[in-house]
Amino acid sequence: MIPYGRQSISAEDIAAVDAVLRSDFLTQGPAVPAFESVLASYCGARHAVAVNSATSALHMACLALDLGPGDLLWTSPNTFVASANCALYCGADVDFVDVDPRSYNLCPQRLAEKLERAKARGRLPKVVVAVHFSGQSCDMSAIGELSRRYGFAVIEDASHAIGARYGDAPVGNCGHSRMTVFSFHPVKIVTTAEGGLITTQDDALAQRLQRLRSHGITRDPAQMEDAPEGPWYYQQVELGYNYRMTDMQAALGSSQMTRLDAFIARRRALAARYDRLLADLPLVLPAQANGQESAWHLYVVQSTAVPRASLFERLRAAGIGVNVHYIPVHLQPHYRRLGFKPGDFPQAEAYYSRAVSLPMYAGLSDEQQDHVVTALRDALR
Numbered sequence: 083m084i085p086y087g088r089q090s091i092s093a094e095d096i097a098a099v100d101a102v103l104r105s106d107f108l109t110q111g112p113a114v115p116a117f118e119s120v121l122a123s124y125c126g127a128r129h130a131v132a133v134n135s136a137t138s139a140l141h142m143a144c145l146a147l148d149l150g151p152g153d154l155l156w157t158s159p160n161t162f163v164a165s166a167n168c169a170l171y172c173g174a175d176v177d178f179v180d181v182d183p184r185s186y187n188l189c190p191q192r193l194a195e196k197l198e199r200a201k202a203r204g205r206l207p208k209v210v211v212a213v214h215f216s217g218q219s220c221d222m223s224a225i226g227e228l229s230r231r232y233g234f235a236v237i238e239d240a241s242h243a244i245g246a247r248y249g250d251a252p253v254g255n256c257g258h259s260r261m262t263v264f265s266f267h268p269v270k271i272v273t274t275a276e277g278g279l280i281t282t283q284d285d286a287l288a289q290r291l292q293r294l295r296s297h298g299i300t301r302d303p304a305q306m307e308d309a310p311e312g313p314w315y316y317q318q319v320e321l322g323y324n325y326r327m328t329d330m331q332a333a334l335g336s337s338q339m340t341r342l343d344a345f346i347a348r349r350r351a352l353a354a355r356y357d358r359l360l361a362d363l364p365l366v367l368p369a370q371a372n373g374q375e376s377a378w379h380l381y382v383v384q385s386t387a388v389p390r391a392s393l394f395e396r397l398r399a400a401g402i403g404v405n406v407h408y409i410p411v412h413l414q415p416h417y418r419r420l421g422f423k424p425g426d427f428p429q430a431e432a433y434y435s436r437a438v439s440l441p442m443y444a445g446l447s448d449e450q451q452d453h454v455v456t457a458l459r460d461a462l463r
């Protein structure tokens with residue numbers, strides 16, 4: 083079976099993890115800050131805070147913005163459930179903004195219209211999570227402008243988009259947002275097994291995130307409520323969590339980062355080959371927005387002639403591990419119980435009904451990709 087995504091682990095990656103295992107620190111040693119500085123400099127961000135998953139990162143980003151009961155977070159329905167669950171963890175409410183039918187990202191036009199209605203009703207969102215679906219950035223200058231007009235904070239969920247560019251900046255630069263979240267799950271572009279990270283340009287947010295990932299504890303006298311009682315002293319100044327990344331994960335991440343540009347180049351080449359090889363088939367192929375470079379986490383086609391379910395089953399039977407991204411979050415039972423229903427976000431639902439994610443990862447060979455294309459041709463006959 084050719085999977086839809088797969089990690090790429092080199093001998094250097096294994097040696098980097100092995101070296102940590104032989105060292106004094108398995109966690110809270112030097113590898114985490116080293117990984118953070120690699121990410122900060124890659125993204126051109128003042129700060130990077132590594133954690134144990136993107137799910138934790140999203141939760142902490144919401145906490146750092148003081149999202150709580152009575153507040154509202156909006157995101158795209160075309161995402162992994164974690165982009166919305168972070169609000170529920172904080173006791174806040176969730177709503178969604180439908181997607182653009184070309185990029186499958188949160189639609190800035192619909193966002194503007196929904197904000198106008200929300201303002202009239204007196205219930206504006208405190209946070210909007212902009213998900214860079216498939217590795218292509220959202221229209222961040224439009225979303226950033228709306229955030230200034232309506233006073234909400236933007237968190238970028240760049241779980242798909244490390245190595246992507248928006249305009250002349252790397253995603254993670256936070257030019258139009260307060261924080262950007264990355265995931266290092268093995269199906270993503272760079273892996274630490276489990277892992278996540280937040281970039282920000284804001285010193286106060288970075289300090290808060292560092293505290294929240296470790297129980298809300300600080301050893302910095304400037305953050306304490308009283309003078310330290312001695313050199314052993316620490317204070318828990320708020321309720322935090324154990325969301326720390328290990329040194330083994332961070333060492334793997336730093337080693338992976340040395341190949342990020344090669345990973346992206348290979349993904350881009352595979353996307354261009356798919357574009358060429360699939361052009362004559364009854365499929366909607368991914369559209370690239372101007373001035374953007376996708377990280378190509380996913381290559382999604384929409385089936386216009388053959389029902390998606392039968393296309394999916396034929397491809398799986400042919401040994402092609404296709405997948406579907408995403409079942410709209412508002413249709414999950416947990417969200418239906420909150421009042422959402424079919425028809426609420428028609429663009430995301432129409433897209434979902436036709437979408438299939440084809441195999442896309444740096445280790446996919448041309449021959450394997452040709453095999454995927456042949457199977458797809460047969461399945462569409």
Ligand SMILES: *Cc1c(COP(=O)(O)O)cnc(C)c1O
Nearest residue numbers: 135136137162164241265266267
């Ligand atoms: C994978 C993913 C997450 C969650 O990442 P974890 O590191 O597995 O917690 C969140 N949002 C999106 C869009 C994702 O694809």
